Structures are given as C-alpha cells and as structure tokens.
Amino acid sequence: LKDQATKLVKSKDIKAQRGVFAKLSNEMITAVKAKNLLNAPVYVQYCPMKKASWLSTEKSIKNPYYGSAMLSCGNVVETIK
Known part of the structure; x- marks a missing residue:
C-alpha cells in the first residue's frame, strides 16, 4: 500500500495517477476485506470502461x-460490512 500511495503522490500526470490509483484500490479492497x-458499510464500485x-x-x-467526463459511470459490485 505504501509503495502505491507514494507513487500516486509523486506523479504529476493524471493518467499515471489513475493507473496507480487502480492498483492502490485493489490493494485497499483486499486489505479492507481481510x-x-x-464500523459502517463500504462499497466496492466498478468502472467498466477502465x-x-x-x-x-x-x-x-x-x-x-x-x-467530470464520466463521473457517474460505474456500479456498486459489492458491499463490505
């Protein structure tokens, strides 16, 4: 998690940041489940375009x-309680 977060913060390119964010999100989803x-539900959401x-x-x-180009694109695929 720390490596991906560091890459995200250091990157100045939005496309690269979004790529790192996808990797960081996968790691966070795994960690939250484990x-x-x-103390409240968390929703796993999915973008079919990305x-x-x-x-x-x-x-x-x-x-x-x-x-803002596709802010509402996606759906909830899982609720973690």
Whole structure:
C-alpha cells in the first residue's frame, strides 16, 4: 500500500495517477476485506470502461477514473460490512 500511495503522490500526470490509483484500490479492497475493521458499510464500485474498482463510503457513483467526463459511470459490485 505504501509503495502505491507514494507513487500516486509523486506523479504529476493524471493518467499515471489513475493507473496507480487502480492498483492502490485493489490493494485497499483486499486489505479492507481481510481486516474487517469497519464500523459502517463500504462499497466496492466498478468502472467498466477502465475495468477497475475503487472503494466508497457512499452508494452513489463518483467515478475517479474519468473525472467530470464520466463521473457517474460505474456500479456498486459489492458491499463490505
């Protein structure tokens, strides 16, 4: 997680940041499922255009991969409680 987070922060290119964010998100999803430390539901959301997931504390989709161009693209694929 730390390596991906460092790459994300150091990158100045939005396309590269989104690629790193996808990897970081996969690692976070795995960690959240394994640790079971949640006191509220977390939603695994998926963008079919990017073929990548992310975590959200809200059910509403706010796609981080395409910005305002496709902010609502995606769906909730899993709820982690």
